[in-house]
Amino acid sequence: MSDVGIKDVAARAGVSPGTVSNVLNRPEKVSPATREKVEAAVRELGFVRHGSASTLRAGHSKTIGLSVIDIGNPFFTDVTAGVEEVASDLGYAVILSNSAGSRAKEERNLLVLAEQRVRGVLITPSDEDPARLDRLRERGISVVLVDHPAHRPDQCSVAVNDIGGGMTAVRHLMERGAKSIVYVTGPLTIRQCLDRRAGAERAYGRPLRVVEMGTMNPRAGQQAAEKLLSEGDLPDAVFCANDLLALGLMRDLTHAGVRVPDDVALVGYDDIDFAAASAVSLTSVRQPTHQLGRVATELLLDECDNPATHAHQQIMFQPELVVRESTR
Amino acid sequence: MSDVGIKDVAARAGVSPGTVSNVLNRPEKVSPATREKVEAAVRELGFVRHGSASTLRAGHSKTIGLSVIDIGNPFFTDVTAGVEEVASDLGYAVILSNSAGSRAKEERNLLVLAEQRVRGVLITPSDEDPARLDRLRERGISVVLVDHPAHRPDQCSVAVNDIGGGMTAVRHLMERGAKSIVYVTGPLTIRQCLDRRAGAERAYGRPLRVVEMGTMNPRAGQQAAEKLLSEGDLPDAVFCANDLLALGLMRDLTHAGVRVPDDVALVGYDDIDFAAASAVSLTSVRQPTHQLGRVATELLLDECDNPATHAHQQIMFQPELVVRESTR
């Protein structure tokens, strides 16, 4: 059992507990000689600060919360990695929670985070309702929206321009000569899917033919291919709301004798690791996911640590088109 | 600012703080009438328990730590999802840390976890040295090893049988008639890569030709393909230490006119989402990753909550071969 506390250290070093605390938190305030004595005692006793006591007294903790919609999704995984990197560098612990798209679970998770008195929360909200987040902020917990633009100016957010991404993809297809383009997407209740369509249609100049699938995995892509094939009327190009859809689609088109890109050009979204390595490498829209996580965390911690000077920012990253064989 | 504490609730409900605490922690101990009064007060005041104070007094927290080697890796992502699921169901918060393969970073992260006084730690150790973990356990923090078998009987662990997985893969290739088999792998300093080779060779009956790459992504797979092609002497079958290697390899073999599976059969490992949807779908060895995370967490929380009756277990899951076109 770890029962060595700050006063054991104090006793060992022959100083008062207050001094030990100073060594721990404001080393510059204490003379080098005593500092060394204390540090030695800490080492000898294997003292580890009791975070809860510290949080309780100081009124704020060294933890932040991260609430994502789907841990399994590589997009969030990359974001999470960026978050962890920055947080851990600054000595913060990250409490991870997965709302799995369920509003109830998100609510429960936020409660747990509030109980832990996290310093702030990074959240990809599972719906548009800002009430829960306001309640957090009333509690003095800063909130930064991730992958979701803030509606209000007193709120930080980082997001990626999905409209722009959709435009870029379709503009590229059109420059390549595509006349009829289909948009294959996941549920249109998802903001990303909607925004990408909006951008795509803006570039296209009129409504796109849309194939909407319930999920966004390769299997759904294959089903989308079947649908297109059975309907006969093949487009010259397909824009998919994510790479998994695109790759599944590509596979079944190819199996059916349709050549990519000669018969049908194809653009995906996310630029997952494997996009570059599929049989016909996939043109895709890459998002700076890792960066998204890093910047969000930096904003959050700045808001926490320098509340006076902190300026709220709504950052919008621009995605980048990576051209490969599927549109060449 | 959230400054409503247990005594505000007590005042509002006209009871003592102790009673409120009882309502929160042992509702059965308090009469229905007062319980209701207190619950109403909690609701009206929007009271949220201060976790740190609670931890401080009670001596244990409602958090566990999870330390993985590489958050970005889908294997760990799935494990993490399983962990989060169970923990959150039981009201535990998960503190995530990523050692990124660096022993120093792992050490720092474990210190942070110790400061947070986590109840226990799930860890995929970045090396074999058990000293750090012993130090944690001396502090009363339970430890469960993830994806790494425990050497000692007084230690829980969950792992997947990589030797068995390697055997299964190669046995399958041999049954299919393969005579010369190559093992394409990541760094052989990684236990998984080593174990899979060991199993593979056990099935093969003699040493395998090995192509060792520095990383385990599709690009490395493509480089491995180039190497095999340039050396001329193509095998009948390749077993890859993971799917990304296998898919990259497949792509470049196919581009070079080598037919899969007719000229070269191919087995990957991990059964990632995309294995089923590549141009030639990939035979792969699937691991119960999600399950791994769930069971590990259940073991840990059992060890924490029922230290008396808890029996340490070393669980070894068996992977499963999923046969697809690349070996048909």
Added chain:
DNA sequence: TGACCGGATCAGAACGTTTCAATCCCGCTC
């Protein structure tokens, strides 16, 4: 009637830090 019982409630002391006003000590100046 009074002693006794048991369940519900209470009061107050912890838990291990941080904070802040108070104190100490030392070298300087006059």
Added chain:
DNA sequence: GAGCGGGATTGAAACGTTCTGATCCGGTCA
């Protein structure tokens, strides 16, 4: 040698819970 200034150090209060032993109260039994 007294007085002063200022950096280093101290000691005790406070943070919001939980826990423990004590108290209260209504009812039962002799």
